[in-house]
Amino acid sequence: MFNWEGVTEFVAVAETGSFTTAAKRLEISVAQVSRQISALESRLATKLFYRTTRKVTVTEAGQVYYQHCRQVLDGLEEAERTLTNMQRTPRGKLKITAPTTYGENRIAPLLNDFIRLYPDLELDCHFTNQKVDLIDNGYDLAIRLGKLEDSSLMAKRLASRRQYVCASPAYLAANGEPHLLSELEQHNCLRGTLEYWRFQEGGQERNVKVSGNIHFNSGQSLTDAALKGLGIAQLPDYYVKEHINAGTLVEVLTNHQPADEGIWALYPQNRHLSPKVRMLVDFLAEQLD
Structure with a gap:
């Protein structure tokens, strides 16, 4: 039987880079996070973090372990979300960014069509030609054109341009x-x-x-x-x-x-693609193709 103790604490520290921030995220004490991480490292006989008084850095072994743990946790979250959202109409806020002209001419009309289908959604869309940081600015989705440069983001090709x-x-x-x-x-x-x-x-x-x-x-x-x-x-x-x-x-x-170049939907790698965002991505891919 797999021992889950310390896994959620480990993932939280790896993603936040801080024991204190991870404790706040999990709503537990810093001491409990530290104990669980130490126990996990002892069980694995592997050092997962380099710790200094000012910084926490994931080791190479920790990076490998994190990728596997993240996939497992994402799968569990997916199962729970699927069950709780099976009979629900998509609702909540969608924050999106897209290039100005393409966004105004091609994306905006499709977003309006999508909101007509699901009026319980709240749309917050910003058109800009600047490459905004999705995580820092709280975006669920970005539309990008041409070659992709940021490998830290997940991407789905929606269509092509010539x-x-x-x-x-x-x-x-x-x-x-x-x-x-x-x-x-x-x-x-x-x-x-x-x-x-x-x-x-x-x-x-x-x-x-x-x-x-x-x-x-x-x-x-x-x-x-x-x-x-x-x-x-x-x-x-x-x-x-x-x-x-x-x-x-x-x-x-x-x-x-x-x-031909790609027209892409991008979303943060460590942020789960919620059903409402997935439905929007599928809708855009169908309409733009």
Whole structure:
């Protein structure tokens, strides 16, 4: 029979980095936390923490043990939540963040549809292009676009986006159409937040530094500049696809189109994905796909 003594105390200390904070979380004394951890280390014959007067650090063995313990506790919490929420309508607060333009145009209408289905939910949504800290700011979910950098977050791919390099027919008539990546040097490239554009060449990803006299941190503004013949832009499909279909923008460098990027739902690794958040993630994936 597995001995559970000390496991919840160990996980609490590992996640908070403090015996005192862990005791407050568990609503027990610091001395009890310390006793349980010491007993657990003795039973395992393994040191789980490095302790100083100012800091508590998880050992390498402790990290391995924590991952397994967290999975087990998550499974137990999942079982309890499943039972208690089986017959319940999702309710409570959902705090979400998403990129500004994509959030306003694509995510907000879907969130409103979701709230219409489940009116007992309280929605708190913030649109920003800044990478906010989900844990520190209490977010349940974040929508992110493109390549993911933060490996400490769990991610579910909701959909894909495609990047297009395009210009107006008038611009191409006046300046010619580029057929090689090297020819971008001869064109006015409408720049966004990055100084380079992503391409595929010879089956490999390649970043090409571009330059031009217009710089916006707004996809809509770049789209407007391209439509008015001011240069070439590389923009996601949701900005330019309808203009390409209408012929008001022309796609170029099609042989070098980069691989599709992900549209992601992110949530903290150590925060259980509650049923209401899971339902929202599934709903967004279904609608965005």
